[in-house]
Amino acid sequence: MDNNNYGSHRPRKRVSRKTLRRRQLTALFIIALIVLLFVILVANACSKNSKSGDGSKKAAATTTVTKITTTTDPAITTTTTTTTTPADPVNKSDFKLDKQSVYISVGETDTPMVQAYPDGTTEADERWSSGDKSIATVDEYGHITGMKPGVCYITLRSAADPDQEVMIKVTVRGDDTTNGTLTPQSNTAEAPAPPVHDDTEGLTYIDGILVANKSYSLPADFDPGLETICYTQFQALTSAAAKENLNIWLGSGYRSYHDQEIIYANYVKEDGKELADTYSARPGYSEHQTGLVIDVNTIDDAFGATPEAAWLAEHAHEYGFIIRYPYGKEAYTGYKYEPWHIRYVGSEVATKMYKNNQCLEEYLKIKSEYKE
Numbered sequence: 001m002d003n004n005n006y007g008s009h010r011p012r013k014r015v016s017r018k019t020l021r022r023r024q025l026t027a028l029f030i031i032a033l034i035v036l037l038f039v040i041l042v043a044n045a046c047s048k049n050s051k052s053g054d055g056s057k058k059a060a061a062t063t064t065v066t067k068i069t070t071t072t073d074p075a076i077t078t079t080t081t082t083t084t085t086p087a088d089p090v091n092k093s094d095f096k097l098d099k100q101s102v103y104i105s106v107g108e109t110d111t112p113m114v115q116a117y118p119d120g121t122t123e124a125d126e127r128w129s130s131g132d133k134s135i136a137t138v139d140e141y142g143h144i145t146g147m148k149p150g151v152c153y154i155t156l157r158s159a160a161d162p163d164q165e166v167m168i169k170v171t172v173r174g175d176d177t178t179n180g181t182l183t184p185q186s187n188t189a190e191a192p193a194p195p196v197h198d199d200t201e202g203l204t205y206i207d208g209i210l211v212a213n214k215s216y217s218l219p220a221d222f223d224p225g226l227e228t229i230c231y232t233q234f235q236a237l238t239s240a241a242a243k244e245n246l247n248i249w250l251g252s253g254y255r256s257y258h259d260q261e262i263i264y265a266n267y268v269k270e271d272g273k274e275l276a277d278t279y280s281a282r283p284g285y286s287e288h289q290t291g292l293v294i295d296v297n298t299i300d301d302a303f304g305a306t307p308e309a310a311w312l313a314e315h316a317h318e319y320g321f322i323i324r325y326p327y328g329k330e331a332y333t334g335y336k337y338e339p340w341h342i343r344y345v346g347s348e349v350a351t352k353m354y355k356n357n358q359c360l361e362e363y364l365k366i367k368s369e370y371k372e
């Protein structure tokens with residue numbers, strides 16, 4: 001058995017060599033297949049990247065981007081730089097804004113103006129959102145407010161056409177630049193009394209304060225917009241809150257007579273007149289029409305339990321604001337507790353009311369009741 005033709009070479013080995021060769025070939029084939037697959041995948045990814053722009057705005061903002069400079073001859077295309085910084089998003093929409101980027105300080109506000117809308121989209125379809133509310137917030141009207149230094153993107157979408165969106169790069173400048181230019185009002189600084197519109201008929205001023213409650217209405221044509229002093233003082237307030245890491249933003253500001261007509265009619269349709277009257281004003285009776293009112297943050301009872309609401313209740317008067325419908329004062333104000341609704345009256349009056357724990361109706365000794 002040992003003396004066979006194979007001599008010292010054991011048959012096992014010869015078979016093993018053949019098998020080995022076969023195995024090597026198979027392995028090579030598999031490796032070749034993997035390489036081929038890899039090449040196909042890479043080629044695919046490359047072709048997707050070159051098409052980016054419409055569908056991959058968010059990806060473009062975070063990944064490495066190759067800038068391509070095209071000369072008049074499309075054949076001569078030179079690839080120049082490769083950047084690793086976040087790229088500006090590609091805006092492929094029919095929105096036309098007066099600016100694509102915003103530079104603000106903490107507490108400062110800027111508003112890009114919409115110059116043209118996509119077909120079928122109107123002002124009412126504007127939907128603003130912030131990519132990072134800790135850096136900059138945006139309200140329903142596109143007022144962008146800096147919260148802390150950094151960069152983020154604000155998006156404007158069309159509610160009528162979800163494909164239409166435009167992004168605005170927001171840079172909030174660092175603290176060292178804000179300290180010199182934007183000094184928030186301190187407790188000692190005086191927040192002046194609001195302006196008096198004595199050229200408009202049908203307004204009720206008591207002790208220099210414009211009154212709008214269930215007993216005193218505003219004429220339909222009174223349309224002052226958000227008063228500058230109210231807005232400026234609100235910015236000082238948000239800026240001071242931001243220094244304590246509190247995020248207070250403008251949720252809703254001025255509402256015209258016509259705006260309120262629509263809002264109130266909707267609530268009556270939903271809840272009936274009796275219930276709607278406890279939380280929403282009839283047109284002409286809304287304090288928002290004075291231009292001296294801001295609803296901060298989210299209009300929700302839960303806001304009352306936030307540190308922002310606690311800070312607001314303690315400090316609003318320093319900036320000239322009062323919590324207009326305080327807890328436990330429903331019988332005077334005619335409205336349930338609204339921790340988010342602040343009214344500008346100037347710091348002198350606001351501080352008096354704060355110290356005496358009075359609401360506006362108590363302070364002015366007036367009623368707030370509908371006649372019918």
Ligand SMILES: [Zn+2]
Pocket residue numbers: 288293294295341
């Ligand atoms: Zn309000």
